[in-house]
Amino acid sequence: TDNQSFKLTKHPSPTSPEKRAALMENPGFGKIFSDHMVTMSWNAEQGWHNGEVKARAPFAIDPAAAVLHYAQEIFEGMKAYRTKDGIALFRPEENARRMAMSAERMAMPAIPEKLFIEAVEALVRADADWIPEGDGSLYIRPFMFSSEPFLGVRPASDYIFCVIASPVGAYFKGGYKAVTVWVSDDYTRAAPGGTGAAKCGGNYAASLIAQAEATRNGCDQVVFLDAVEHRWVEELGGMNVFFVMDDNRLVTPPLGGTILPGITRASIIKLAQEAGLTVEEKPYSFEEWRKDAESGKLREAFACGTAAVVAGIGSVRFKDGSFSIGNSGDGEVTARLRANLVGIQRGSVDDAHGWVHVV
Numbered sequence: 001t002d003n004q005s006f007k008l009t010k011h012p013s014p015t016s017p018e019k020r021a022a023l024m025e026n027p028g029f030g031k032i033f034s035d036h037m038v039t040m041s042w043n044a045e046q047g048w049h050n051g052e053v054k055a056r057a058p059f060a061i062d063p064a065a066a067v068l069h070y071a072q073e074i075f076e077g078m079k080a081y082r083t084k085d086g087i088a089l090f091r092p093e094e095n096a097r098r099m100a101m102s103a104e105r106m107a108m109p110a111i112p113e114k115l116f117i118e119a120v121e122a123l124v125r126a127d128a129d130w131i132p133e134g135d136g137s138l139y140i141r142p143f144m145f146s147s148e149p150f151l152g153v154r155p156a157s158d159y160i161f162c163v164i165a166s167p168v169g170a171y172f173k174g175g176y177k178a179v180t181v182w183v184s185d186d187y188t189r190a191a192p193g194g195t196g197a198a199k200c201g202g203n204y205a206a207s208l209i210a211q212a213e214a215t216r217n218g219c220d221q222v223v224f225l226d227a228v229e230h231r232w233v234e235e236l237g238g239m240n241v242f243f244v245m246d247d248n249r250l251v252t253p254p255l256g257g258t259i260l261p262g263i264t265r266a267s268i269i270k271l272a273q274e275a276g277l278t279v280e281e282k283p284y285s286f287e288e289w290r291k292d293a294e295s296g297k298l299r300e301a302f303a304c305g306t307a308a309v310v311a312g313i314g315s316v317r318f319k320d321g322s323f324s325i326g327n328s329g330d331g332e333v334t335a336r337l338r339a340n341l342v343g344i345q346r347g348s349v350d351d352a353h354g355w356v357h358v359v
């Protein structure tokens with residue numbers, strides 16, 4: 001595709017190759033940013049207009065902009081990889097679709113799928129030099145917020161869509177070392193009828209105190225239980241969760257409106273089924289989790305998402321104690337599923353599903 005919808009104005013003084021190389025040597029996650037950004041505006045009269053790729057710079061927004069008061073904001077997370085076939089995105093149409101679902105839930109205008117993908121492609125092309133070699137990738141963050149200056153409470157009339165990019169390494173400090181999770185007792189993430197299935201900033205704002213509690217307790221991530229019975233495992237702060245049982249079953253909580261429909265989750269389900277595992281999308285309680293881990297019926301557990309990829313869960317802490325899973329390390333099924341997924345994403349495993357989108 002040509003990106004006619006997005007006018008390119010090159011950064012007047014881009015980062016030098018030497019400085020860029022130094023920044024990308026050990027990028028961590030989400031701390032350094034590429035030179036450009038995409039912006040596009042929406043209002044009722046013009047719809048989406050003024051699509052541009054230009055130098056990354058701060059926004060000037062009115063202090064009364066609705067997003068600053070009522071948090072009308074949604075986002076996506078995806079990655080660009082350097083592969084033998086060129087620059088690749090993984091299932092970007094799924095991100096486009098989820099962004100549209102999030103927009104609907106938050107009473108925001110949808111971005112046509114094609115335009116969303118064009119925006120991402122335009123940024124990836126402009127900032128291709130920022131895609132790391134090797135294990136790293138360029139994390140892409142499309143987002144949209146209400147910019148209308150108005151303090152009344154109703155859906156805003158003006159929106160800004162933006163895409164930024166950040167070269168990243170592993171999300172967790174230990175790389176693929178198994179992580180430790182904290183099961184939150186005091187906090188829930190999303191209730192039925194709420195915004196749990198939307199990727200809106202407010203969900204994350206609400207989760208931060210629980211994530212901070214997890215960190216304080218020496219854990220990498222928080223696990224949320226359902227809001228109604230406070231019994232069923234839902235997901236982690238920024239990842240979906242899977243349980244590997246001793247009888248060839250892979251269990252994951254069902255999508256019921258309170259958890260994010262992860263694209264990694266959907267991909268893992270497919271790959272696991274093809275690998276001969278029986279995948280059950282069914283409620284799984286914290287009590288079962290603990291019992292199954294202690295009896296050995298639960299062999300492995302892992303978290304998955306775009307940022308984290310697939311991370312084994314080695315141990316679980318909660319208010320009254322802790323337990324470990326399997327050998328507390330990265331399990332065999334976890335490692336196999338990850339190798340398969342990462343191989344497809346990076347072009348070393350055959351892409352039988354047409355998931356890889358070469359830019």
Ligand code: PLP
Nearest residue numbers: 238239240260262263264305306
């Ligand atoms: N759950 C939450 C709360 C997330 O933030 C994410 C990350 O995007 C996921 C699950 C995994 O979604 P995906 O695999 O589409 O990245």
Ligand code: COI
Nearest residue numbers: 077078238305306307308
């Ligand atoms: C992602 O995986 O893209 C997310 O948004 C999760 C966050 C922890 C970075």
